[in-house]
Amino acid sequence: MTDTAPALRARGAEPDEAAAVDESAGRGGLWVDGWAQLRRRPLFWIASTLILVLLVMALWPSLFTSVDPRVADLALSGADPSPDAVLGRDLQGRDIYARAIHGAAPTLTVGLLASLGTVLVGAMAGLVAGYRGSWVDGLVSRVGEVFAGLPFILGGIVILTTFNQPGRIVGEVRIVTQVVLTIVVLSWPLAMRIMRAAALEISQQDYVKAARALGAGPLRIVGRHILPNTLAPVLVFATIQFGVFIGAEAALSFLGIGLRDPVVSWGVMISEAQERVADIPQALFFPAAFLVVAVLAFVMLGDAVRDAFDPRGR
Amino acid sequence: MTAMDEHLLEVDDLRVEFGRGRGTASVLNGVSCHVDEGETLAVLGESGSGKSVTAQTIMGILDTPPGRITGGAVRFRGEELLGADEERRRLLRGESMAMIFQDALSALNPVYSVGFQIAEQFRFRRGMSRRDAMVRAAEMLDLVRIPNAKQRVKEYPHQFSGGMRQRAMIAMALALDPELLIADEPATALDVTVQAQIMELLDELRRERGTGLVLITHDLGVVAEVADRIAVMYAGRIVEHADAATLYARPGHPYTRGLMDSVPRVDDAGVGGAGAVLRPIPGLPPSLSAIPHGCPFHPRCAYAQDVCTDEVPPLREVGAPDHRAACHFAEQFVAEGPDRPATQDVVSG
Amino acid sequence: MREPVLSVRDLVKHFPVTRGVLFRRTIGHVRAVDGVSLDLAPGETLGVVGESGCGKSTLAQVLMRLIPPTSGTAQFEGEDLFAKRGAALKAWRRDMQIVLQDPYTSLNPRRTVGDIVGEPFDIHPEVAPKGDRRRRVQELLEVVGLNPEHIRRYPHQFSGGQRQRIGIARALALRPKVIVCDEPVSALDVSIQAQVLNLLSDLQREFGLAYLFIAHDLGVVRHLCDRVAVMYLGSIVETGTAEEIYARASHPYTQALLSSVPVPDPTVRRARIRLEGDVPSPADPPSGCRFRTRCPKAQEVCAEQPPALGLRPGTGHATDHPTACHFAEPPRLVRAE
Known part of the structure; x- marks a missing residue:
């Protein structure tokens, strides 16, 4: 048996077990690889197309309709869809299609800004609390609990009525800003908790220990190690919250303290339509359909982005 | 009494797959072994060798899906289990066969007292009253040498x-006096002094009660101390089987031999002694969804010949009775004994 | 012994045990490391063995300056290790690195192997010019037996x-003098495991590394x-050369530990010193000798x-x-055939 094949040295003798793995993975870091993955996902393109259409609708509504969404004709109240008004008319005889198109801008503005604001404020606070720990964590967590303890509707009423007398007509920019800020102030603790839990978990991982042993500073540890590994749950949260926030905006409008005439939003349309659902179903159905499509598009986008940026899923 | 040729447990050509399509992993590829009353069969293997899946399939607790039993038989006292209905299997579990897991903390329910969990079996399987069952539970804790069993039963x-948790789990497994005990890495998570206590306890209980013990482990030291017979697994197959003395004295498979050469030892004997160079097996175990053609070990084997890449070596008797190895050249290895290096570079320097 | 590269004296690390959410109060201390002294010479390997909870991993983290010590001193090449701040601390990190236990959590899953092994050069850009890094990383991968591709x-x-x-390559990148x-x-x-152990031996020879090798497996350490150095509940109970410890252990804990390790040879039957019970909690260690609650030789004293910890010539x-x-x-009976 001495004439058998020479043995390999253990060092450098590992067979290429990962040979079957997709070689295109791993070209150049998290962002480049993530984008390369993203580009290949049909889900991403479907979601992006839908979002693009919605954005165009919001920016240039006149491309889609030339009807003034504010023109009311009580004689046509609750009219069925017809060539004149393709989706029918609401209780006050306004064109539902035109209103839905013009409602895109305020709705998307509120949804996007509120999601963005909540995530930015909440995630930042959570990141700091989870990474620094000790008294910073205690302080941020307690403050967060105070805000999270406020019931949303009650908090909304208090904040918005403080700034605006009920029934007063206020400008579009002003009311949108106020609604967004109200939502952010009342919702950031949710994002903070998610981020804090994730940051706490990740900062216990051995690779963070190894980076610290190498002399890495806090910025590097947070930026390179903690943030990329905590992004997934926050991203999912943000896309789901987008839908929730549009609903919240509608709830505030229904109470008469959120967006209101002359501003049109899908939330405003839905809340107006509720009273006469049985008689004029189209007034509820069509804005709701727009809302569902928008929420789905953002959820799909979030899903695709999360998967693409997880190397383990490839 | 059963017939002479009827074993307590007999596993015959067991085959299990995970997943479907291109990624199908062949986790067990024809595993055969048996255990008799009062004896210890050690199933030795590294992670991914299929040793835990074997144990779970015998117990009937393999998750299907993703697992799929594609062939073979498991016979308990001659009774075929794989085809039996779930009712019958549930009856056998606990009464006739029981299992001990590696992680006692997750195997015990944290919201019930230890005694309550042991007593449950007496209440539901033996119809005892709550009080009697707790008394029996305390007796069981005493049996596994937990001090102050009467007090601790309520903890x-x-x-x-x-x-202690590992002892409690052993007590729970033995509560209904099963004839077969399967222990999946029972002491791996424990410190070495505690590990020694647990292995000793298992060995004593097996002897006292005549229980058949299947010990699943990766630790060659533990196996050498308690096993009567040993089955070495690699890539879902048993590649060698022998009584303990024969296996360590004359390993017939280069994998077995490589394992022994890889272990650094605390005593002077063997290759792993102070200053000696370990002779590890080069490379990595194969992916179970792409097991190499021919002998699954050939890519890592220093002695591989053409025949090894072409033909799967059957598990056959080599030399001593009941010593079986799945290697084309097993006879030569057995004749040489273990003291020859398993890889050649060590000889040449 | 040569001038030690790392010299630790009376190192103590206590973790406070706290209760309460808003107002934390300390109700006790876990004495994870309780007066450890050791020396590590250049190019040698010092093994620290002990069971879980003996404080060996805490010791590693304190020496790596990942957590602050409670008291005690450590000198690295004659300089006070715990006094280092800022640039001096960062410069020292090039000399001492760590390899961690869990290969699954010790590498950031979202970074490529090149990023991980190259991170030391990002943090210490003076070590390798930017254009040179890729080559350095590939060299490191080759050194540890991985495909540089x-x-x-x-x-x-x-x-x-x-x-x-990969973890070893990362620790090796800055050419440290000591690896924990x-x-x-x-x-x-x-x-x-045997492959990695051989790799560690080879690297030690090639680069003249000193290892502080923390493990619970006595075979690996031998x-x-x-x-x-054998640790029990935060203290070193016995220390010596590998030969002295494995052949002539004199502390009953070391003897029991050694006799508990199963030997992969069914023909060897060793007399086992059986220890009762489990390791006591380091939050409430026994008085006097820490080991006395499990020691077969324990007396009132x-x-x-x-x-x-010292030589004991007076005991006869x-x-x-x-x-x-x-x-x-000395051990009376280690082995019986």
Whole structure:
């Protein structure tokens, strides 16, 4: 048996077990690889197309309709869809299609800004609390609990009525800003908790220990190690919250303290339509359909982005 | 009494796959072994060798899906189990066969006292009253040498130390006096002094009660101390089987031999002694969804010939009775004994 | 012994045990490391063995300056290690690195192998000019036995043993003088473990590294280490050369530990010193000698006086290496055939 094949040295003798793995993975870091993955996902393109259409609708509504969404004709109240008004008319005889198109801008503005604001404020606070720990964590967590303890509707009423007398007509920019800020102030603790839990978990991982042993500073540890590994749950949260926030905006409008005439939003349309659902179903159905499509598009986008940026899923 | 040729447990050509399509992993590829009353069969293997899946399939607790039993038989006292209905299998579990897991903390329910969990079996399987069952539970804790069993029976799992929890799990497994005990890495998570206590306890209980013990482990030291017979697994197959003395004295498979050469030892004997160079097996175990053609070990084997890449070596008797190895050249290895290096570079320097 | 590269004296690390959410109050201390002294010479391997909870991993983290010590001193090449701040601390980190236990959590799953092994150069840009880094990383991968072409792969595409090699390459990047190995092979299978142990030996020879090798596996420690320190509940109970510890252990804990390790040879039947019970909690250690609650030799004096670590010529059983037991004696019977 001495004439058998020479043995390999253990060092450098590992067979290429990962040979079957997709070689295109791993070209150049998290962002480049993530984008390369993203580009290949049909889900991403479907979601992006839908979002693009919605954005165009919001920016240039006149491309889609030339009807003034504010023109009311009580004689046509609750009219069925017809060539004149393709989706029918609401209780006050306004064109539902035109209103839905013009409602895109305020709705998307509120949804996007509120999601963005909540995530930015909440995630930042959570990141700091989870990474620094000790008294910073205690302080941020307690403050967060105070805000999270406020019931949303009650908090909304208090904040918005403080700034605006009920029934007063206020400008579009002003009311949108106020609604967004109200939502952010009342919702950031949710994002903070998610981020804090994730940051706490990740900062216990051995690779963070190894980076610290190498002399890495806090910025590097947070930026390179903690943030990329905590992004997934926050991203999912943000896309789901987008839908929730549009609903919240509608709830505030229904109470008469959120967006209101002359501003049109899908939330405003839905809340107006509720009273006469049985008689004029189209007034509820069509804005709701727009809302569902928008929420789905953002959820799909979030899903695709999360998967693409997880190397383990490839 | 059963017929002479009827074993307590007999596993025959067991085959299990995970997943479907291109990624199908062949986890067990024809595993055959048996255990008799009062004896210890050790199933030795590294992670991914299929040793735990074997244990779970015998117990009937393999998750299907993703697992799929594609062939073979498991016979308990001659009774075929794989085809039996779930009712019958549930009856056998606990009464006739029981299992001990590696992680005692997750195997015990944290919201019930340890005694309550042991007593449950007496209440539901033996119809005992709550009080009698607790008395029996305390007796069981005493049996596994937990001091102050009468007091400790009311305590919760988190109040027990790691070693104690493992004892409690053994007590639970033995409660209904099963004839077969399967222990999946029972002492791996424990410290070495506690590990020694647990292995000793298992060995004593097996002897006292005549229980058949299947010990699943990766630790060659533990196996050498307690096993009567040993089955070495690699890539879902048993590649060698022998009684303990024969296996360590004359390993017939280069994998077995490589394992022995890889272990650094605390005593002077063997290759792993102070200053000696370990002779590891080069490379990595194969992916179970792409097991190499021919002998699954050939890519890592220093002695591989053409025949090894072409033909799967059957598990056959080599030399001593009941010593079986799945290697084309097993006879030569057996004749040489273990002291020859398994890889050649060590000889040449 | 040569001038030690790392010299630790009376190192103590206590963790406070706190209660309460808003107003935390300390209700006790976990004495994880309780007065440890050791020396590490350049190019040697010092093994620290002990069971879980003995404080060996805490010791590693304190020495790596990942957590602050409670008291005690440590000198690295004659300089006070715990006094280093800012640039001096960062410069020192190039000299001392760590390899961690778990190959699955010690590598950031979202970074490529090239990023991970190259991170030391990002943090210490003075070590390698930017254009040179890729080559340096590939060299490192080759040194630890990995394919340098795999620089763009992610950790999950490697097996446990390969990941541990990546971790070793990262620790090696800055050419340290000392590497602390915290259970570097305990998560690996036997055959893979032997590969990594041989790699560590080869690297030591090639680069003149000193290892502080922390492990619970006595076989692994015997194989790799020149000297060994045995820890129990935060203290070193016995220390000496590998030969002194493995052949002539004089502390009853070391003796029991050694006799508990199963030997992979069914023909060897060793007399086992059986220890009762489990390790006591380090939050509430026994008085006097820490080991007395499980010690077969314990007497009254053991509860009263903690035995100091030292040579014991006066006991009539002269031991040739430091041990912390009032009744230290050479092993009577280690082995019976």
